[in-house]
Amino acid sequence: MLKLLTRAMYSGAAAVFALVAMTNIGTTSWFMMYQPDPPKKY
Amino acid sequence: MRGISIHSLGYMVGAHIAKKVDQPDRANFLGYGAEILIGGIVKLAVLFLVSAVLGIVIEAALLLAVIAVVRTLSGGAHCSAYYRCLITSVLVFTTLGYTIKTMHPLMSLLPSAALAGIITLYTYLYWGYAPQAPLNKPFKSKAAETDFRCYTLIAVFSLSLIALLLGTESLTSWIIAGGLLWQAFTLTPAGHGFIKFMDVLLSPGREEVKNNVEAVNKSHV
Numbered sequence: 001m002l003k004l005l006t007r008a009m010y011s012g013a014a015a016v017f018a019l020v021a022m023t024n025i026g027t028t029s030w031f032m033m034y035q036p037d038p039p040k041k042y
Numbered sequence: 043m044r045g046i047s048i049h050s051l052g053y054m055v056g057a058h059i060a061k062k063v064d065q066p067d068r069a070n071f072l073g074y075g076a077e078i079l080i081g082g083i084v085k086l087a088v089l090f091l092v093s094a095v096l097g098i099v100i101e102a103a104l105l106l107a108v109i110a111v112v113r114t115l116s117g118g119a120h121c122s123a124y125y126r127c128l129i130t131s132v133l134v135f136t137t138l139g140y141t142i143k144t145m146h147p148l149m150s151l152l153p154s155a156a157l158a159g160i161i162t163l164y165t166y167l168y169w170g171y172a173p174q175a176p177l178n179k180p181f182k183s184k185a186a187e188t189d190f191r192c193y194t195l196i197a198v199f200s201l202s203l204i205a206l207l208l209g210t211e212s213l214t215s216w217i218i219a220g221g222l223l224w225q226a227f228t229l230t231p232a233g234h235g236f237i238k239f240m241d242v243l244l245s246p247g248r249e250e251v252k253n254n255v256e257a258v259n260k261s262h263v
Contacts, residue, residue, distance in 0.1 A: 010062040017056060017075030018068070024078050025179065027190070033120050033228075033237065034127030035176035036049060036077050039070035 048084065048124050052077025081124055089132050093139065101139035101217055108201060108221035109135075116194040117174035118228035119237035126244045130237065134224065142220050143213070150211045157210050160219045161202045164226035168198050171229035198222060 025038050056073025060066050086106075093102035121127040142149075149156075173181075173190035181187040201222060205215040227233040 007062075010059055014059050014063045014065070014068075014072055017059060017072040017079065019075070020079050021071050021075030024075075026182065026186070027114055027117075027175075027179070033118075033131050034081075034122075034124050035120050035178055036052075036074065036081070036124070037178050039074050 048081045049077055052080050055080070085128055085131060088128060089135055092132055092136050096136055096140055098136065098139040098143055101143050101213070102135055104214060104217045105135055105139055105221045108218050109225050112194065112197050112201070112222060112225050113228075115190055115197055116168065116172040116225065116229060117176060117190075118225060119234045120176060121237060121241050121244075123241075123245075126241055129244055130240045133240075138220055138224055139217075142216050146213050146216060149216050152210050154206070154210055157205060157215060157219060160223055161205065164219075164223045165198060165202070167226035167230060168194055171226070174229055 021038075053070070053073035053076070055076040056071070057069040059076070060069035060072050065072075089102060089106070090099060093099045121130055172194040173187060175181045175187070175190075181190070201218050205212075205218040208215040210216075228237065
């Protein structure tokens with residue numbers, strides 16, 4: 001049960017990070033006045 | 043402390059999550075997302091902490107909402123490192139919020155023409171300078187650039203309409219106008235010059251920073 005919950009938690013975090021990365025690659029990021037370099041391959 | 047940065051922290055988190063979900067090839071992608079998210083959370087925490095001390099939490103939140111929406115679409119001048127961006131942003135947002143709050147009793151006496159004048163001024167700037175893609179994320183096509191220009195103008199028009207409808211007596215109107223005027227300023231050569239000044243000011247004696255900032259400025263001229 002705990003393993004399943006942990007797995008769901010990591011998958012959720014991965015989904016959130018992927019969504020943030022995806023929505024920030026083609027436009028100005030939420031950093032407002034600083035743009036971190038996007039990854040070379042995605 | 044020297045080795046710790048939002049960038050390295052983000053990529054460490056991204057690599058860890060990628061490993062846990064059995065997608066090691068997506069470590070950099072997830073790390074990029076984590077860097078943006080962690081950087082954003084730190085920035086919000088610092089901004090609201092300083093705003094709470096100054097008693098301008100509502101003003102800062104409204105300014106942030108207005109500027110974040112338009113800046114995501116229009117782009118603008120950038121600092122060359124996260125910490126310099128953090129200091130500059132917090133300084134600008136709190137100064138702007140505090141000034142508008144303090145001056146509001148006086149500004150509420152102004153006629154609607156004053157607000158309309160500010161709106162006309164920044165609309166002219168958005169029309170002439172937006173959008174500006176960051177150097178490391180250029181527009182993929184002319185169509186994408188045109189789209190962002192349209193979205194920027196629609197967002198500016200909608201927010202300006204709200205400000206006009208609320209009238210000069212409303213604090214929200216002046217926050218919208220002030221936020222949009224500041225964001226328009228960051229699109230202009232003078233705005234780029236100001237951010238460059240802050241960038242260099244916050245890193246004295248660092249030639250590398252000066253060179254990077256000059257390269258960014260040249261690309262926008």
